[in-house]
Structures are given as structure tokens and as C-alpha cells.
Amino acid sequence: MKSFFNKFSGLKKSARSNMITLALCLAAFGFVTAMVATGNASRHMKSLLVPICINIILTVSLNLVIGFLGELSLGHAGFMSVGAYAACLFSIAFEETLPVMVRFPLAMLIGGIAGGLFGLLVGIPVLRLKGDYLAIVTLAFGEILRSIIINLEFTGGASGLKGMPQDSTFNWGFIAVVITLFVVMNLVDSRHGRAIMAIRENAIAASAVGININRYKLMVFTVAAFFAGVAGALYGHNYSIMTAGTFDYNKSIEILVMVVLGGMGNIRGSIISAVLITVLPEMLRGLADYRMLIYAVVLIAMMLLGTSEKFMMLRYRLAPKRLIKRALQERQNRKDEKEARKYG
Amino acid sequence: MKKLLSVLLAAVMMLSTFTACGGGSAETETESGEKVLFIGGSGPLTGDYATYGTSVKNGATLAMEEINAKGGTNGYTLKVVVEDDQADPQQAVQAYATLMDDGMDVSLGGTTSGACIAITEEVKKDGLLMLTPSGSQLECTQYDNCFRVCFEDSNQGLYAADFIKDNNVGTKVAILYEKSNDYSNGLKESFVAQSAVNGLEIVCEEAFTDQSNTDFSVQLQAVKNSGADLLFLPLYAQEAAYVITQAASMELNVTFFGCDGLDGILEKIGEENKALTNGVMLLTPFAADSATEPTASFTKAYTAKYGATPDQFAADAYDAVYAIVAAFEKAGVEPETEGFNEAMVKAMTEIEVVGTTGTMTWTPEGEPDKNATAVVIKDGAYVAFQ
Structure with missing residues (x-):
């Protein structure tokens, strides 16, 4: 055990932080699974598990674009819809021939590839753009996709796609979350990740030191869109109907809200805020008519507090790491004092 | 050290409230010893389609109040709750789960077709009777225990x-x-x-x-x-x-x-x-200005209570609650007992309801059998087509 701790503290700071994030996720998964297994989870809580996984994947992947590359993309729901439709159409076609254990991972993979392909497709023309312009183009792209889906026959048109097998479970969702975290964290920590962040800090300087900006932008877009597609596949297989209207720009904005609330470039924050924003409107059901109003007020309050300096100071003072450190320090001081008195 | 302790205590307190939230919702069954028949539904009460959900909620609530004022049904008091789903399948399923936690006996399904189709999948697993007021797409009644009040598209x-x-x-x-x-x-x-x-x-x-x-x-x-x-x-x-x-x-x-x-x-x-x-x-099938009963008295009561003329959605929901009560009386089985759901589903095909949207019977496929009448608007009023 001691050697594990020694090894752990010997790791890079970012690697340590990543391990903590994964461990927290595993603990949460274990806790929830135990609750469900012992019958302590309400039906309402169980119905939220898969949506939570979906939102975590969406938030973490969008954070890659917004937080690490520093570009504002509002088309994440569009990539999600491509993945969702591709995966669901695949599942409907192979419902009889393939068992779930083969079909669903394949469906998620297909959803991811379809999303990634569109990410690449959109990425190429928008490479020239940045900032507000990129945001507008990606927003338009999402709306174009939605219109196309509504007008196509095989997607079910306006009335939606129906009849997909209900394959999404919390376990599958959790596996997808872990893979997403693993890939995104490792990408961020790698040489590529440092290049991506260099582009965010100063694109001209980055290209001056030989970083291929276009290549990295495309890479980020594709990876983010891939995971959006996986999230879409999870979403599509969770309900018996899927309409294009779900994937409008409001959905993209909702994901953006989760990213901003969790902190740009902060993966653990993204996870926490995704859970919070998914659960919050459902926890407020008791308020009936005021639900959406209070939800909005709470969102505003969280955003204000999250950026307020005083609150950040308070949070810093109350951070568990610091509290423990201080407590240990105090103990050490007292010990030292005692020692000093003994010999003094 | 004191600070650390207080933070720990606060954390423990928060945890305990959370766990209390998780487990404390399945006990609303017998409030003050009253026997309750719980009908739950969902509809868009906020967002783009809020008028539809609000109408359904109002119509169903009005029916509930009328029935309870007359002393309930079979000794049971009616309880109708319509949750918000913003016409979104995901939220509809979550609303349904909330209602199931609260002990729902009969479901009103969803108001909009998409939301309703998502609910049919859950209803199929639970086996309880679902009667949607306004889910008009074919798949809204795809399972044996799903029925609707409106016409199919x-x-x-x-x-x-x-x-x-x-x-x-x-x-x-x-x-x-x-x-x-x-x-x-x-x-x-x-x-x-x-x-x-x-x-x-x-x-x-x-x-x-x-x-x-x-x-x-x-x-x-x-x-x-x-x-x-x-x-x-x-x-x-x-x-x-x-x-x-x-x-x-x-x-x-x-x-x-x-x-x-x-x-x-x-x-x-x-x-x-x-x-x-x-x-x-x-x-x-429904014209708010109709002089026939029960439409005329429904329109009067609705306008008095909500200050607006009832629309199709309100009328469908109103009829749905009366139909469920009729089925409940016909079935004669106590809620939460063995065979309640089956008896309710069977009773649905045996009842005849004189509602605001016409006289209805139901086929085993879940479709209502009622007449659509043609009306012409003349000087701001509905007149039957000659």
C-alpha cells in the first residue's frame, strides 16, 4: 500500500489528477450500482442514469473543442444526431440477426464513426474560421442537418424514427464514459494535447514553432464529433422514438452551458456539471409550475458564483486538500512545540 | 482542526438529505386513510407546445374535481397529476418514472405523439392501462394496454x-x-x-x-x-x-x-x-360551442374556471378521465391488487362513454369508435353541416 502511495505521489500532477477523476467515476458507478441492486434507487433516479452518461460524454468531448482548442462550436447536437440516426438505423436492420452484446457496441462504434466523419467534413471548410464566425457556421451546420433529417424518408421524417431496440443500459453508458475519459485525458496529456493548447494560447506563435494548426484542429473536431456520435447512439437506443427536433440548437447550447459551468479545459468539472445539469430540472419537479423558472435562476446563480472572486477565494480556503494540509501542518507545529519544550 | 470538522459535518448532512430524497417518495398511497385512485399523465406545460399540455392538465383536473365533488368513484377519491415533459421523449419517460414512484394506478400517457410513444414502451413493461387523450400517431397505441381518446392521424x-x-x-x-x-x-x-x-x-x-x-x-x-x-x-x-x-x-x-x-x-x-x-x-368530434350535453356544461364549467374556451386537447383529457373512471367502475377491482391492470384493460373495451367528443367505445387495438361531425362556422359560431 505504501509503495502504491509513493508511486502515486511520484506521478506527474496531471496524471494524478486524471487518476483521481477516474477513481471518482468508478466510485460513483459502484455506489449507484449498489443502490440499484439493493432496491434503494427510485424509478425516477434509474431513469436518469443513462441521460447522465450521455451528457457526460457530450460535455467532455465538447470541452475538447472549447476548453482545449479554444474554439466555439455550436454544432455538437448535429454530430450527435448523425451518430444517433446511423446507429439506430444499423440496430433496426440487424435487430434479428445479431445478439445485443455484439450489436450495441457495434452500433455505438458506427454512431461514433458517422459523427467523426461529419466532424471531419465540417472541419475542413471551417478551418479558415475562428471565434464568432466558427460558432455561426457550426450552428448553421446543425440546423442544416436537422432540416435534412426531417425531409428524408428513411429517418422517419417529422414524425421521427421508431422501433429501435432498447439497448442502452447504465453499464454500457458507463463503459462509454470511461473510454471517452480515457481517450480525452490521454490526448490532452500527450504531445498532441500540448500542441492543441499552444494553438489556443497563440495560433501564430504555435505555427511559428512548427505546429501544423490545420491538422490539429481537424483532429480535435473529429475526435469530439466521434464521441458526440457515441453519445447519440446511446440516446437513440434509450427511447423507442427519436425526432430530429431534439437535436436543435437548444441542445447544443445546453451542452455548451454544461461545459462553461464545469470550467473550460476542466474535465472533472465537466463531469460534475453534466451530472448536476441533468439532475437539477428533475429534482425541481416538486415545484410544478415554477420548475423551469427556478431552474433558470439556479443556473444564473451558479454561473455568477462560479466566476465571482470572493466565492472562488472561499472555495480555495475550503478546498479539502488545503484543509487537510493545514490540519496536518497544525499538528506538526504542535508536535514541534512539544519537542521544543521537552528539550528547552 | 475545527474547520475541518465543520466541513465534514456539513458533508455528512448533505449526504443524508440526498439519500432521504432518493428513498422517500413512495409513501403517498394512503393520505389520511383515504383510498385514492391515482391517474398520472404528462404534457408540455412549458416550452413551445405549452398550450397543449396546459389544456390537457386543465381538462383532466376539471374532470377530477367534478367526480370528487360527487363523492368519488367506488369509494375512491380521484387524484390526477399532469407532469411537465416539454414534448420531449426523454423528459416524458422521466415524468412517467416520477409518477410511478408516487404510486400511479392508471396512466394518461403523453399529450404529444412523440412523448406518448416513448411512454408506451414503459407502460408495456409495467402492464398498467394507458389512455392518451391526444397522442394521435399510429404507434401511440402499439401495445395491448394502450388506448387513445382522439382519432388516429x-x-x-x-x-x-x-x-x-x-x-x-x-x-x-x-x-x-x-x-x-x-x-x-x-x-x-x-x-x-x-x-x-x-x-x-x-x-x-x-x-x-x-x-x-x-x-x-x-x-x-x-x-x-x-x-x-x-x-x-x-x-x-x-x-x-x-x-x-x-x-x-x-x-x-x-x-x-x-x-x-x-x-x-x-x-x-x-x-x-x-x-x-x-x-x-x-x-x-368536438365543437366548444355545441349545445348538446355534456359538451355545453363542460364548456361552461371550463370557461368559468380557467377563463378560456376549451379546445380539443382539454375535451379529450376530460373524456379520458371519465373513461378511466367508467372502466374502473366496470372492472370493480381494487387498485394495487393482483389483476387490477388486466381487469382495467379488459374493461376499456367493454365500456361506452358519452363524452364531450362524442359517444365512444374502444376496440381492442385501442382506437376509439366515435363519429366525426362536420361543422361550418357561421357568424362566429359552429353550425352542423347540412
Whole structure:
């Protein structure tokens, strides 16, 4: 055990932080699974598990674009819809021939590839753009996709796609979350990740030191869109109907809200805020008519507090790491004092 | 050290409240020893489609209050809860789960078709009776325990095409429909299919989407050029109100023909434009201005309570609650006992309900058997078609 701790503290700071994030996720998964297994989870809580996984994947992947590359993309729901439709159409076609254990991972993979392909497709023309312009183009792209889906026959048109097998479970969702975290964290920590962040800090300087900006932008877009597609596949297989209207720009904005609330470039924050924003409107059901109003007020309050300096100071003072450190320090001081008195 | 302790205590306190939240919701069954029949549903109470969900909630609540005022049913007090789902399948399933936690006995399903279809999957697993007031797509009743009060979309288009042909209301028909709306699409498709069967001539098909649902001048010009004498509007009242006012300013001389979605047009078009609705025809099971019972007393009570004329959604929900009560009385089985759900589903096919949307019986497939009557608007009032 001691050697594990020694090894752990010997790791890079970012690697340590990543391990903590994964461990927290595993603990949460274990806790929830135990609750469900012992019958302590309400039906309402169980119905939220898969949506939570979906939102975590969406938030973490969008954070890659917004937080690490520093570009504002509002088309994440569009990539999600491509993945969702591709995966669901695949599942409907192979419902009889393939068992779930083969079909669903394949469906998620297909959803991811379809999303990634569109990410690449959109990425190429928008490479020239940045900032507000990129945001507008990606927003338009999402709306174009939605219109196309509504007008196509095989997607079910306006009335939606129906009849997909209900394959999404919390376990599958959790596996997808872990893979997403693993890939995104490792990408961020790698040489590529440092290049991506260099582009965010100063694109001209980055290209001056030989970083291929276009290549990295495309890479980020594709990876983010891939995971959006996986999230879409999870979403599509969770309900018996899927309409294009779900994937409008409001959905993209909702994901953006989760990213901003969790902190740009902060993966653990993204996870926490995704859970919070998914659960919050459902926890407020008791308020009936005021639900959406209070939800909005709470969102505003969280955003204000999250950026307020005083609150950040308070949070810093109350951070568990610091509290423990201080407590240990105090103990050490007292010990030292005692020692000093003994010999003094 | 003190600080650390206080933070720890606060954390423990928060944890305990959270766990209390998780487990403390399944105990609402016998409030003060009263026996309760719990009917739960969901609909968009906020967001773009809030009017539909609110109408359903109001209609169902009114029915509940009337029944409880008369002393309930079989010794049971009625409890109706309509949760918000924003017409979204995901939220509809979550709303359904909340209601199940609270001990729901019978489900009203969803208000909008998409939300309702998502719920049917859950209802299938739980086996309880679902009677949706207004989920009109075919799949809303895809399982044996799912029923509906409104007409199925494709039936309406079929009735409309037959009615126009049989009564010679028009010879050259134009259609204006909303492509991004499933209700409008479903009606249009079945209308076109039936026209091909009975030989009704369709001269023009124009469409719009929810992104462009206020200005129809282009589409109406095309209708005018096609020389149509009847314009079929498989729309909801708001869009139809825009169409009729804009058609008047373009001097388009056609007969307007709509289905149940057009109900409520008199209110939506406004006092100053009411004259324009003269001659508009509707094929609908519900007309708020009808003098027959129970529609007349329903409209009176609804207007008094909510200050608005009831629409199709409110009437369907009102009928749904009465139908569930009728089935409950017929089944005669106590809620939460073995065989309650099966008995309720069986009773649904055996009852006859005289409701605000007509006299109804149900087929085992879950479809209502009732008449659609054609009405014409004359001087701001609905008159039966002669």
C-alpha cells in the first residue's frame, strides 16, 4: 500500500489528477450500482442514469473543442444526431440477426464513426474560421442537418424514427464514459494535447514553432464529433422514438452551458456539471409550475458564483486538500512545540 | 482542526438529505386513510407546445374535481397529476418514472405523439392501462394496454377526403401542410392516399416548416394560380388563423376545410377578423360551442374556471378521465391488487362513454369508435353541416 502511495505521489500532477477523476467515476458507478441492486434507487433516479452518461460524454468531448482548442462550436447536437440516426438505423436492420452484446457496441462504434466523419467534413471548410464566425457556421451546420433529417424518408421524417431496440443500459453508458475519459485525458496529456493548447494560447506563435494548426484542429473536431456520435447512439437506443427536433440548437447550447459551468479545459468539472445539469430540472419537479423558472435562476446563480472572486477565494480556503494540509501542518507545529519544550 | 470538522459535518448532512430524497417518495398511497385512485399523465406545460399540455392538465383536473365533488368513484377519491415533459421523449419517460414512484394506478400517457410513444414502451413493461387523450400517431397505441381518446392521424385524412368527395364540397383541392409537424404530415399523407382511391382531384400541394410558419403569401399565391376551389388545411388553429387572414388579403376565394386541429380558430383569429372564418369547415368530434350535453356544461364549467374556451386537447383529457373512471367502475377491482391492470384493460373495451367528443367505445387495438361531425362556422359560431 505504501509503495502504491509513493508511486502515486511520484506521478506527474496531471496524471494524478486524471487518476483521481477516474477513481471518482468508478466510485460513483459502484455506489449507484449498489443502490440499484439493493432496491434503494427510485424509478425516477434509474431513469436518469443513462441521460447522465450521455451528457457526460457530450460535455467532455465538447470541452475538447472549447476548453482545449479554444474554439466555439455550436454544432455538437448535429454530430450527435448523425451518430444517433446511423446507429439506430444499423440496430433496426440487424435487430434479428445479431445478439445485443455484439450489436450495441457495434452500433455505438458506427454512431461514433458517422459523427467523426461529419466532424471531419465540417472541419475542413471551417478551418479558415475562428471565434464568432466558427460558432455561426457550426450552428448553421446543425440546423442544416436537422432540416435534412426531417425531409428524408428513411429517418422517419417529422414524425421521427421508431422501433429501435432498447439497448442502452447504465453499464454500457458507463463503459462509454470511461473510454471517452480515457481517450480525452490521454490526448490532452500527450504531445498532441500540448500542441492543441499552444494553438489556443497563440495560433501564430504555435505555427511559428512548427505546429501544423490545420491538422490539429481537424483532429480535435473529429475526435469530439466521434464521441458526440457515441453519445447519440446511446440516446437513440434509450427511447423507442427519436425526432430530429431534439437535436436543435437548444441542445447544443445546453451542452455548451454544461461545459462553461464545469470550467473550460476542466474535465472533472465537466463531469460534475453534466451530472448536476441533468439532475437539477428533475429534482425541481416538486415545484410544478415554477420548475423551469427556478431552474433558470439556479443556473444564473451558479454561473455568477462560479466566476465571482470572493466565492472562488472561499472555495480555495475550503478546498479539502488545503484543509487537510493545514490540519496536518497544525499538528506538526504542535508536535514541534512539544519537542521544543521537552528539550528547552 | 475545527474547520475541518465543520466541513465534514456539513458533508455528512448533505449526504443524508440526498439519500432521504432518493428513498422517500413512495409513501403517498394512503393520505389520511383515504383510498385514492391515482391517474398520472404528462404534457408540455412549458416550452413551445405549452398550450397543449396546459389544456390537457386543465381538462383532466376539471374532470377530477367534478367526480370528487360527487363523492368519488367506488369509494375512491380521484387524484390526477399532469407532469411537465416539454414534448420531449426523454423528459416524458422521466415524468412517467416520477409518477410511478408516487404510486400511479392508471396512466394518461403523453399529450404529444412523440412523448406518448416513448411512454408506451414503459407502460408495456409495467402492464398498467394507458389512455392518451391526444397522442394521435399510429404507434401511440402499439401495445395491448394502450388506448387513445382522439382519432388516429391517418383516419382523419381518410374521413376528410371521403367527406369532401361524398358531399361535393369541392372539386379541385389544394393542400397546405406543415412539413415539420407529424400531425400535419400524417393527415396530409392519408388524405392524398384516399383521394387517389376515391378520385378526388388534387391540384396543388404546398408545404411550410416550423421555421416559416407566419408568412404564407408564396404558398397561397401558388394555390390561387392552381385554380383550386377548396383548400385542405391539416393544421393547428394558430397557423390556420394566419393562413385565413392572409388568404383574405390576397382575395383567394376557396372553401377552407380542416380537421380537429383547427378547433379553437375563432379564438386564435381574433375578434376583428372573425368575419373571415365564415364558411370555414371543420371535421371534428368536438365543437366548444355545441349545445348538446355534456359538451355545453363542460364548456361552461371550463370557461368559468380557467377563463378560456376549451379546445380539443382539454375535451379529450376530460373524456379520458371519465373513461378511466367508467372502466374502473366496470372492472370493480381494487387498485394495487393482483389483476387490477388486466381487469382495467379488459374493461376499456367493454365500456361506452358519452363524452364531450362524442359517444365512444374502444376496440381492442385501442382506437376509439366515435363519429366525426362536420361543422361550418357561421357568424362566429359552429353550425352542423347540412
